[in-house]
Amino acid sequence: MVKLLPERARVVIVGGGVIGCSIAYHLVKIGWQDVVLLERKQLTCGTTWHAAGLIGQLRDNQTLTKLAKYTAELYLELEKETGQATGYKVNGSLAIATTDGRFEDLKRRADMAKVFGLKVDVINARACQDYFPLMNIEDVIGGVFIPSDGQANPIDITLGLAKGARMGGAEIFEDTLVTKVNHDGECVTGVETEMGTVEANYVVLCCGMWTREFARNIGVTVPLHACEHFYVVTEPFEGVTPDLPVVRDYDAYAYYKEDAGKLLVGAFEPVAKPWAMKGIPDDFCFDELPDDFDHFQPILEGAMHRVPSLEKVGIQKFFCGPESFTPDNRYQIGPAPELKNLFIAAGLNSIGIQSAGGIGKVISEWIRDGYPPSDLASVDIRRNMPFQGNPNYLRDRVTETLGLLYAVHWPFYQYETARNVRMSPFHEHLSEQGACFGEIAGWERPNWFAPKRTEPN
Template sequence: MVEPPRQARVVVIGGGVIGCSVAYHLAGLGWRDVLLLERKQLTSGTTWHAAGLIGQLRATYNMTRLAKYSAELYDRLEAETGVATGYRKCGSLAVALTVDRFEELRRGAAMAGTFGLEAHVLSTAECLERYPLLNADGVVGGVFLPTDGQADPANIALGLAKGARQRGATILEHVKVTGVTARDGRVTGVETEQGPVAAEYVVNCAGMWGREVGRMAGVDVPLQACEHFYVVTEPIAGLPRLPVLRVPDECAYYKEDAGKILLGCFEPVAKPWGMDGIPDEFCFDQLPEDFAHFEPILEQAIRRFPALESAGIHTFFNGPESFTPDDRYLLGEAPNLRNFYVAAGFNSIGIQSAGGAGKALAEWMDAGEPPMDLGDVDIRRMQPFQANKTYLVARAREALGLLYADHFPYRQVATARGVRSSPLHERLAARGACFGETAGWERANWFLPPEAAARGEAAEYRYSWGRQNWFAHSAAEHRAVREACGLFDLSSFAKFRVEGPDAEALLQLVSANDVAVPVGRCVYTQWLNRRGGIEADLTVTRLSETAFLVVTAAAHQTRDLAWLRRHLPEGARCAIIDVTAAEAVIAVMGPNARAVLQPLTPQDLGNEAFPFGTAREIEIGMGLARAHRLSYVGELGWELYVSADMARHVFDAVLESGAAHGLRLCGMHALDSCRIEKAYRHYGHDISGEDHVLEAGLGFAVKTGKPRSAFGDFVGREAVLRRREAGLENRLLQFRLTDPGPLLYHNEPILRDGRPVGRISSGAYGHWLGGAVGLGYVPCRAGEPVEGLLSSAFSVDVAGTIVSAEASLHPLYDPTGARMRA
């Protein structure tokens, strides 16, 4: 039996392609005492039976960067290690069978160009030229990526393992990790069947065992194994070399290899597996055949690829792969355990992701912070409940199929719903709310008006790339906010109380703005990293001399709470408490907001008594609330923080009072369209840890001259000063399409004087401004005046159509902010 060393700098758990990549890249950065432990044999879990497709175009720029790096690494790995990886650039072709799918592909192709990836939009005839064995019946068009490829998955992993050993790493098979040890919130090593190993770092690359390994450390790693099917034919006479073919409308992909065809699928309703645990002896195992489950895919495939009809089936394969609730993998340091990192849950794209993910995680560990914006896959995006087994099984049935489903804008998941809801949920549902899901919260996205319900319309989505069925209803909500008043349920806001004698000092340390304000003041601020990038975008309200309330977006609850706790100095005299579920938040926004609320409270809501940016406790109806005068829509308004037990009463009182003032219930889509008109940033799209706070146009919220905290200068201060001195390299601009027809979502290319220079970071329809509106970064030359930048001719590529755009550095709607301060 193999005896592992008693100590290592880092222990990597799992010898699949991900674990081998992490070990390879850590060793490449010069780390010594890198130890990889594999419970059975390298590649024996999922890697050995992967299809080996190397696609590069992902949903965002950084994910595409990582996938491109994977392809580049595999291209040179054989020369470096001598292990034949089977990697070849054969290209990939995706074909569309519907107009909607073709628009999705065209938008992706336009986006690929801004990512530095070659992509060609093809007609039906051109698709046949690229793939002559295709039955083109029903094919609308396609997109070809010439630099995509395919490879031997197991040999890629073995090549990475050999490269890791050549760089000094130790890789041991048949060593099962049975526990993870920790002390004072920091990992200290692992337990194995052969004894303990002390370590400064532990990396969970355990694949479909990742959830269980996470539980050993007290870390939530939400993933679930599902059965994944493919068949391999007998050799087909005369079969030429072909690119990888994807027919997502038929849930199928085709890979030619050595004169055979591998046909795989991502069926709409998947089969979760291993719910009661994965057998301990699992090693290079297959799951029982289920031909009836695969048969509908095969029948469609025979029509699409007629050569299959006469081809014999050599292998019918069913093997497990792990999937996450949102089909994005899990990467990064655990939010609640220092130096415990995760790289797992790769949703059947582990081979194409392994090189880039391993590199990014190794650099993250080496520097102590991510090398780029990895928010798409950062494990801190997940909520604790999402590791619940019942939830994971329910969601996994849908998640696998969503990989090839139409990726319509605003698409909502259908499974594992109703986990978190506001105290107002039933009242909103009774009034026509159509709910979406964010971080498990059920949130009203739009409302079906009674007259529409009378016509037989339903409060449900009908998806498309154009104006969806809710567009007109949300436009009416938007106009109500601008002309009269709207009511939003924002109870899903994440809320943290920071209390104690050192609460102010802690918040001054992490906040770029000055939070040493009088009681009752609200401060808009960013939390920065050492590079001046934005880690959080939120408000801090002083409740008393020693108590503050931090309010941030629902989706960033885990991330922002972890960031705050990580910066709490040892011995600091304060506590951080998550109070998200304790209070509902009712936002009343619009020029009539004061008229709606004043009759309900004896407190004066006038501008002098209750100015913008302040918070007061008020009586409202027969209840109590804390009213914050803030706005994310750019209008006069208040956010009412009400204890959960009084929320329904306050809602009813506001609704009754608002009837005389044009009050309308509004959803999250209207909130988004109003905020984009005001050019308010959306974290995760417009701003991230990679975006400098000054280039994001948020310098007004940075106070470099504020008094030094008892714990030191605020994080990122030096980076802000350096950038101010050096000058900006990019500017975040607002764009409005001059043609009112096209719609913007995100990642549409921005052109300056006809040349691509950037991409739309977020977009929505500006119902008041009369056209689609987006935000996006544009490079600027050193010393270039803003007037020179804005005098350029800007346009946006919308699915291949160039649309002229008005550009502005300031909000196109109410640029002075006078309306919300009225």
């Protein structure tokens, strides 16, 4: 029997990826059962289904670390609670450093993580190899090991969250495209779907890479742009055992994960490939993008240096799928400033699986209380400027931001792409005086002046 859409709900969630399902799960946990989730095709069919499933907790700021830590704790219990297998295993993660600057960066992050009670061990190169015997350590200085990190199956995690949400009273409808958010000019009133109207007090947009264009139709700015995102999976080979930790070789822009006796090698290349400049195809559903071996080649060469046995192993699968990236590598979450009671949760920058638990928790509490449960300013959607919704600006910026996820986190870093958006009438004059510009909210301002006969850079 076909289930009919309800005429109204307290909260309508648009999008059935890991983020939408987690928000539904957490809303019922705080006692809001009158929740409806609408998915245009099938749960997980956007970006979620093809994620590598790394669940890491060490992030570059306190907010993200807290959300990731909560997520890891939630996934540990999800299977017990819902009966849905999650494929979650706690095999630990190892981040290695091949430069002094990188090691310093890792140690700083490790110190911050310890503040949240996360056990992090700073180890030498030999100990790195003990954890991951396939590794060549000739250029490794050291690393940090987090025993409570792990990996999971993203589809099963999402289905577990969806099951938990249903058990708590939420209703989930697949094959239900939301065509419009209804509002009275100030506040949301519900949504329009192909199956009819649902009135709602709150609407949450969790449409992944679709969110920017969908929100733009109602005058809401959500700066994100899809990029191609790659990994390869090798043939099975000796030494790839289920207890291997996830390895992140940041200096080589690569990560490694055991995958049923095979090795998955993923990339965060320094110059990324934006995708869907002409829009996302309407029928996109569990789709893959064409492979690009030339683009992946430098990562593969680095991988053969790090794991020499890869030289003799075949590639079983080359995978390329789209993921959303934002101009500053921070999520876009919270209440849209343009429309009351419209919440956004998108722009996950390739950490959506490991962030989903935390995001579901904070968004549900934010909706209930009308204010965020903790300091979320760095990821709050209200930090953006309207110009940042411009697709050309975003296309240029995300070529850089994807790779920065694996770069050393230098303080006061200045982006190289999508610059000179806003310049004062004095810009040329300041430039002639040797100004080295920095960007704040799109404005170019002199950070310092180069002495005569030197180049500001």
